[in-house]
Amino acid sequence: MRAPAQGETSGGTSMNIEYLYYFAEAARQGSISGAAHSYNISQQGLSRAIQCIENGYGIALFERKGNSISLTKAGEVFLEEAEGVIAAHNHLQESISCYAPKRTAWDCRINILMTLNVAFNVWPPLSKNLQQAFPNSLFSIQELHHDQIASKLCLYPSESTFALMSIPETIKGTFSALPLEMEPIMDVRLMAKVGKNSAYAQRETVSARDLQQAPLVMHDDPVLEKMLLFLTGSNSDELESTLLRTNSYDIMADGLKQFNAIGFSNTFCFHYNRTPDIAILPLEKSIRTPIYFVYNKAATDDSSEILKIKDFLLKTVELDFPLVRYKQEDDS
Structure with a gap:
């Protein structure tokens, strides 16, 4: 899975834009551990990214039931908006990629x-x-x-x-x-x-x-x-x-x-x-x-x-x- 580029956005808090990718993937899979595996980061790190969003906006994004998670009502609204931000960010990366220095391979x-x-x-x-x-x-x-x-x-x-x-x-x-x-x-x-x-x-x-x-x-x-x-x-x-x-x-x-x-x-x-x-x-x-x-x-x-x-x-x-x-x- 392609990891998102580093960046910052704000909506009542400051955070890395990659946190939105982590949240959206956890929502898609219904699993924190599954999303962490997809992005090759620790489960603990992904949980903290989601906690960062929840604390900043003062909402609960997930309901936790055993080893699975499901979106709250607030989480459903947040996911819809987050997917729009993610799509816009991906489009931005693609639009400006032609201006980045070209490399055939890393040393x-x-x-x-x-x-x-x-x-x-x-x-x-x-x-x-x-x-x-x-x-x-x-x-x-x-x-x-x-x-x-x-x-x-x-x-x-x-x-x-x-x-x-x-x-x-x-x-x-x-x-x-x-x-x-x-x-x-x-x-x-x-x-x-x-x-x-x-x-x-x-x-x-x-x-x-x-x-x-x-x-x-x-x-x-x-x-x-x-x-x-x-x-x-x-x-x-x-x-x-x-x-x-x-x-x-x-x-x-x-x-x-x-x-x-x-x-x-x-x-x-x-x-x-x-x-x-x-x-x-x-x-x-x-x-x-x-x-x-x-x-x-x-x-x-x-x-x-x-x-x-x-x-x-x-x-x-x-x-x-x-x-x-x-x-x-x-x-x-």
Whole structure:
């Protein structure tokens, strides 16, 4: 099945246009797992895309009965409109395809294995830069669990396959014992507010150079702590099940725009914007976790495209990013 191109649309929320494709396929099959298989993504990832739509529009799209699903009345209306958007998007792609550079073949196909948190939060800002840096490479993404990634890299090695993943402390020793090369290429940091006396209190943007002198760090907030566990891959199945039933997870799922990944100097920052009044400013406590570049050294030549990509990622482009203000009365 042809995967949709990346894009954004809005209707009470911000989301990727591909979410409409996922929703329509799930409606057609009456199955989340079937739709996920058709698009070669995880069932969990497709469910979150649908939750993003539901949370953004404040409606339930499906009724769930055992392993099957059926459209609600609101879902039927939404499907009719979504199919119109999908058809228009496909027509747009076909109309402008003649202006795209022609290629008879890709120089190489790169398979990238990712844990779900990396796919949602780290990959989006990287993808455009990577495609520009390696225009003749085709990147194929797979969202997998840690153990699935280990199996693919160890049992089915390929010089055109690598993984981007955060590795929980509980299994890091297991990964270190595998015949794999692991190198941290960037950090994940979660940030929240600071008082009006902050060095950044009057700033509109913060650059990479600023951050090297005064890093952004995280507020001691129980909701943010739960988010961090999810984002860094440190969550267990039990914790994930708990988050699915809490408002904190709903905030995460809502459009995935609550966290905006911004790259700077080999580091990624996640903005936590629960309301338009929340500021992303430095605090006393820093919580960080590395994102690892993992590959099978035995299957990789020293001049391979994989190592070129790793070197590129180690030189992440620096970006400025805006700060969103807290209300004055919230400052402390």
